[in-house]
Amino acid sequence: MNWQLYLVLGTPLLGGILLALWGHKRWAAGLNIAMSVATFVAAAALTAQIISDGPLITANEQFFVDSLNVFLVALTAFVSMTTSLFSRPYMRIEHALGKLSDNRLRLFHSMYQLFIFTMLVVLLTNNLGILWVALEAATLTTVLLVSLYRTPASLEAAWKYFILCGVGIAQALFGTILLYSASQKVLGAGGGALLWTHLAPAAGSLEPTVMSLAFVFLLVGYGTKVGLVPLHNWLPDAHAEGPTPVSAILSGLLLNVALYALLRCKVLVDGALQAPFASHLMMGFGLLSVVVAAFFLSKQKDVKRMFAYSSVEHMGLVTFAFGMGGPIANFAGLLHMTLHSLTKSAIFFAVGHAAQKTGTQIMDDIRGLIKVSPTVGWGLMLGSIAILGVPPFGVFASEFLILTSAMRQQPWATPFLLIALGVAFAAVFSKVQPMVFGETNAKRLPHPPALIPVFAHLAIVLTLGFYIPPYLVDWYRVAAKLIG
Amino acid sequence: MHLPMISQIINLLAAILLLLSFAMLTQRRILSLINFFALQGLTLTLAILVVAYSTGQHHLYYSAALTFVLKVLILPWVLHRLIRKLNVKWDVETLINIPTTMLVGIGLVILAFNVALPISQLAGTIARSTLGIALACVLLAFLTMITRSKAVPQVIGFLAMENGLVFAATSATYGMPMVVEFGIALDVMVGMVILGVFFFQIRERFESLDIRHLEKLTEE
Numbered sequence: 067m068n069w070q071l072y073l074v075l076g077t078p079l080l081g082g083i084l085l086a087l088w089g090h091k092r093w094a095a096g097l098n099i100a101m102s103v104a105t106f107v108a109a110a111a112l113t114a115q116i117i118s119d120g121p122l123i124t125a126n127e128q129f130f131v132d133s134l135n136v137f138l139v140a141l142t143a144f145v146s147m148t149t150s151l152f153s154r155p156y157m158r159i160e161h162a163l164g165k166l167s168d169n170r171l172r173l174f175h176s177m178y179q180l181f182i183f184t185m186l187v188v189l190l191t192n193n194l195g196i197l198w199v200a201l202e203a204a205t206l207t208t209v210l211l212v213s214l215y216r217t218p219a220s221l222e223a224a225w226k227y228f229i230l231c232g233v234g235i236a237q238a239l240f241g242t243i244l245l246y247s248a249s250q251k252v253l254g255a256g257g258g259a260l261l262w263t264h265l266a267p268a269a270g271s272l273e274p275t276v277m278s279l280a281f282v283f284l285l286v287g288y289g290t291k292v293g294l295v296p297l298h299n300w301l302p303d304a305h306a307e308g309p310t311p312v313s314a315i316l317s318g319l320l321l322n323v324a325l326y327a328l329l330r331c332k333v334l335v336d337g338a339l340q341a342p343f344a345s346h347l348m349m350g351f352g353l354l355s356v357v358v359a360a361f362f363l364s365k366q367k368d369v370k371r372m373f374a375y376s377s378v379e380h381m382g383l384v385t386f387a388f389g390m391g392g393p394i395a396n397f398a399g400l401l402h403m404t405l406h407s408l409t410k411s412a413i414f415f416a417v418g419h420a421a422q423k424t425g426t427q428i429m430d431d432i433r434g435l436i437k438v439s440p441t442v443g444w445g446l447m448l449g450s451i452a453i454l455g456v457p458p459f460g461v462f463a464s465e466f467l468i469l470t471s472a473m474r475q476q477p478w479a480t481p482f483l484l485i486a487l488g489v490a491f492a493a494v495f496s497k498v499q500p501m502v503f504g505e506t507n508a509k510r511l512p513h514p515p516a517l518i519p520v521f522a523h524l525a526i527v528l529t530l531g532f533y534i535p536p537y538l539v540d541w542y543r544v545a546a547k548l549i550g
Numbered sequence: 551m552h553l554p555m556i557s558q559i560i561n562l563l564a565a566i567l568l569l570l571s572f573a574m575l576t577q578r579r580i581l582s583l584i585n586f587f588a589l590q591g592l593t594l595t596l597a598i599l600v601v602a603y604s605t606g607q608h609h610l611y612y613s614a615a616l617t618f619v620l621k622v623l624i625l626p627w628v629l630h631r632l633i634r635k636l637n638v639k640w641d642v643e644t645l646i647n648i649p650t651t652m653l654v655g656i657g658l659v660i661l662a663f664n665v666a667l668p669i670s671q672l673a674g675t676i677a678r679s680t681l682g683i684a685l686a687c688v689l690l691a692f693l694t695m696i697t698r699s700k701a702v703p704q705v706i707g708f709l710a711m712e713n714g715l716v717f718a719a720t721s722a723t724y725g726m727p728m729v730v731e732f733g734i735a736l737d738v739m740v741g742m743v744i745l746g747v748f749f750f751q752i753r754e755r756f757e758s759l760d761i762r763h764l765e766k767l768t769e770e
Contacts, residue, residue, distance in 0.1 A: 195730030202737045209744055213751060221752055225701070228748070232708055232741070233692060239715050239734070240688060244669065247722040260727060275668045 068124045070115055071131065073108035074139065075186055077101055078146075081179035089172030095154040098175045102143075102150035105182065109143035112136060117541070123192065123263055130192035130263050133544040138326055139189050141404055145318045145411050146182045148519035152415045153178070153311035155516045159422050160309065162512040170214055174309065181207040181315065185323045195260045197327055198235070198242050201291065204320060205231045212308040223303035230300040231290055238287020238327075244280035245334070248273045262330060269337025277338040284331045285347055291324030293378045294385060295355040305374035306427065310418030313370055317377045318411035322403050325381065329388060329549055336391075336550055348389030353479055355382025360486035364493035368427045369417050372497065373410065376453060379490055380406045383483075387468045388549060390475050396546035398467035401534075405460045405527055409452045412523035416445035419515040420501070429497050434506030443502045445520040450498040452527050454491045460530035556604040557679075560721075563597040564680040567717060568659070571690040574710055575655050576648050580702060584629045587706050590713050591621030598720050607724045616735050617716060625709060628742055633702065636753060645697050655690050662686035669722065680721040687714030701752060705745055712738060 081101030088094055113136050116122060121132040131139075157174065160166045166174075184207055187200035205228070213224035246260055252271050253259040265272075290297040305313040328348075335344040359379035366372035380402065387399035419442045424432045436443030452459035455466075465487065472480050570590045577583045595618040602610030646654075666682035688711050695707030712734075719726050726734070 193727075193730070195726055196733060199730065199733030199737055202734075203740070206737065206740050206744055210747065213748070216751055216755065218755055221748075221755055224748070225752070228741075228745070229695070229704060229708070233695070233711070236688070236708075236711050236715060240685070240718060243715065243719045243722055243726065246719075246726060247669070250723055260730065273672055276672060279665065279669060 068115075068122060070108055070112035071122070071124060071129060071190065074105060074112050074143070075183065075190065077105045077108055078179045078183035078186065081105075082176050082183060085172065085179055086176040089175035090168035094171065094175050095150075095157060098178060099147075099150045099154060101179055102147040102182070105186075106143040106147040109140050113140045117537070127258075127261055127263060128192055128196070129190050130261075131190060132548060133541055134329075134548045135189045135326065137400070137404075137541060137545055138322060139186060141407055142182070142185055142189065142319050142323070145407055146178075146315060148522060149311050149314050149318075149411060149415075150178070152314070152418070152516045152519045153309075155513045156311060156415075156418055156422070157309070158513045159511050159515075163422075165215060173210060174214060174311075177207045177211050178311070178315075181211070185319055188323050189326060192262050193260050194242055194245065194262060194265070194330070197330070198239055201238075201288070201324065201327055202232075202235050204323070205235065205291070208304075208308075208312065208316065208320070211312045212304045214309050214312070215307070217307070219303075220307035223300075223307035227300045227304040230297070234287050234290025234297060236287070237283045237290075241280045241283030241285075241287055241331070244276055244283065245331070248276040248280065248338075265334055266337070269334045270340075272334065272338035274339050277335050278343050281331060281335040281344050281347070285328065285344075285351070288324050288328040288331070289351060292321055292328065292381050292385065293355070294351045294382065295358040295378065298355065298359070298378050301378060302371045302374040305377070306368050306371040310370070310414055310421070313374070314411040314414035314418075317374065317414065318407040321377060321381050322407055325384065325388075325403070328385075332388070333548070333550055342391075345389045345391055348385050349476065349479070350389075352382045352384070352386030352389055353482055355379065356386065357482055357486045360490040360493070363490050366493075366497075367429060369421065369429045369432065369497075369501070370414070370427055372429070372494065373413055373417065373453075376490065376494065377406075377410055379486070380410070380453070383465070383468060386479070386483075387471070390471060391550060392471065392475065393543065393546050394467060395471040395475065396549045397542050398464050398471060400542050400545055401530075402461070402464035402468065405464055405530060406453070408523040409449060409459075409461060409527050412520045412527075413446065413449035413453060415516070415520045415523075416442055416449055419511070419517075420446060422511055422515075429501055432501045434504045435502050437506040438510070439515070441517045441520075442515060445517060445524070446498060447502045448524050449520070450494055452524060454494055455487065458528065458531040459524075460527045463531055463534075556600065559600050560597060560604075560680060563593055563600065564683040564717070564721070566593050567597070567687055567713075568683050568690075571687045571694075571710065571714070572652070572655060574706070575651055575690055575694050575697075578648075580633065580700075581630075583703055583706050584626055584633070587629075587710060587713075588622050588626040590710060591617060591626075594713050594717055595622060597717065598725070601720055601724065605724060609728050610720070610725050612728060613716075613720070613725045613731055616731060620735055620738065621709070621713060624739075625742060628746065629702070629706070632746060632749060636702075636749060645699055651693065651697050655693055658689040658693060659686040662689055681718060684714055684718035684721050687711075687717060690714075701749060709738070 116136045123130050184200045184204040191197050209224050209228045213220045249259040252268050258264050293301040332344045359375045362375045384399045384402050387395045421427045455461045574586045595614050598614040662685035663682040666685050670681045691707050691711035695704050
């Protein structure tokens with residue numbers, strides 16, 4: 067029995083059902099936290115099991131866990147746990163301010179758990195078809211969360227999100243169909259031909275032309291979800307208009323999960339083609355995302371929009387790193403994924419409270435946070451510094467690794483990366499600085515803000531900048547090897 | 551001469567699918583659009599049935615049943631109901647005039663055939679020659695979506711795209727594994743429910759389902 071795996075998947079599903087019934091009660095936020103904590107505990111147990119026993123294939127080969135996805139499972143469970151801790155006071159304040167009714171709170175809590183569930187299914191499934199289904203389900207669960215406030219802007223954002231991601235994911239389905247048509251010839255018809263554990267060893271004999279075309283469709287499809295330029299249009303809107311806990315998990319988790327789906331496909335295409343076709347495409351899209359997002363950063367007025375563009379930039383950087391491939395670049399990519407999730411969600415937590423204190427998301431109107439609430443101010447400042455890659459925060463280490471491997475493997479790309487990172491630094495820092503320091507206009511909140519998650523995340527990011535524990539290094543190394 | 555006959559029937563159905571895609575692309579009236587969508591679902595069901603019968607792939611019968619129930623019965627019914635409840639009777643305005651859309655559509659079909667050509671040659675299924683048509687249907691549905699300014703036609707375009715994908719799965723691989731097909735159907739259902747909720751939200755807010763109200767969030 068692999069009770070850990072079933073617990074990881076069962077807890078959020080149960081949570082979603084329970085909260086659909088009682089999500090409007092006073093204790094619903096507590097239940098949301100309890101379920102998220104339980105999911106995290108189960109994920110930790112699963113991780114421990116994988117570390118000690120090695121990869122796991124279970125439930126009639128429908129689920130598959132190896133070092134690559136178990137690390138993302140742990141990360142997803144952790145960030146969803148801290149986000150649920152953050153969302154309790156945040157949503158209470160929104161409720162007290164009259165922005166949300168009881169029914170919408172119920173919708174939020176239930177969909178939150180189901181969103182976590184669908185992401186965990188994406189990560190744990192062995193079937194590339196189910197992976198597609200679960201990723202589409204993850205979009206569906208968040209559409210109504212983005213439009214939770216029912217403002218014109220949030221409806222527009224949710225519509226854009228639904229249509230763009232829907233179209234994108236339809237392309238991914240076409241890619242999956244092509245992949246299946248290629249694998250069917252090698253592995254025979256039936257369920258086996260979409261199972262990752264069957265596909266990976268047979269990758270070398272898959273038809274190269276079909277696979278390369280399939281990858282183009284998969285890249286467009288899953289790339290839309292990752293937020294790669296020019297398919298990123300939905301991302302800033304959805305992040306800016308949804309409630310902040312949703313922005314935090316969209317940015318910190320969904321983008322990672324979509325990239326994971328792309329990575330699994332890349333391994334197969336690399337195996338089939340024996341040529342760096344997928345790598346070149348990923349490097350191109352990644353680099354374009356980094357550069358375009360960096361230049362869009364300086365034009366932003368809305369604080370959540372700005373950090374959404376920063377997510378596009380960082381996901382681009384990670385995609386570029388995986389595109390380069392090789393043990394060091396993959397290692398750096400995985401590390402950067404982790405650090406970006408932790409830092410970006412911490413920033414969104416701080417930004418959420420800052421926006422509540424000042425009653426606006428427009429950066430020009432947010433001033434002097436540090437005077438009213440030193441913790442929110444410092445949280446935002448430190449988070450921004452961390453995401454910009456200032457040492458000693460961990461992001462510096464991963465960006466440094468990506469840059470040095472770029473210099474070695476793809477020297478032509480280095481100037482673009484450096485310029486983009488520089489532009490991003492100037493843009494974000496010059497906007498965050500007056501928000502934190504200076505005269506203030508902020509007011510007190512009806513409930514105390516949740517700041518433990520912010521500083522917990524930042525502390526981990528800081529620690530990883532100084533010291534990465536050896537077991538974590540081993541773990542990343544093994545995972546990096548799996549991506550080739 | 552058994553197999554060529556079957557192939558011909560499949561090709562005929564594929565051609566009808568393509569024709570319906572063009573019809574949807576140029577259709578101005580929303581009720582006709584829904585009817586065309588239902589008709590497309592029916593053609594698709596027949597195509598799947600023919601492939602299932604000729605190849606003896608039993609799971610395709612389930613797939614056909616699923617398509618029939620979902621695309622011919624439930625979704626058109628839900629759409630009709632929505633139209634009645636939302637009381638929308640207006641004609642669909644297209645953002646680009648129809649002759650231009652047609653020309654773009656023809657271009658897309660040529661593109662689709664070229665893209666699908668190498669794969670069709672490799673696929674071993676009897677319906678392989680129709681993969682190009684399937685891709686063309688997907689692209690035409692996409693075009694239908696982006697040339698409409700109202701929410702309901704956009705969604706019908708989206709669903710038509712799904713039809714094209716199911717046809718692609720049938721012609722290239724004799725259908726996806728059953729568990730995946732059920733998953734996809736579930737997603738489509740849930741998506742429809744969410745969209746239904748969403749229509750009312752948009753309507754409540756803007757008193758219209760014109761997506762042009764939803765163009766405020768742009769970069770300046």
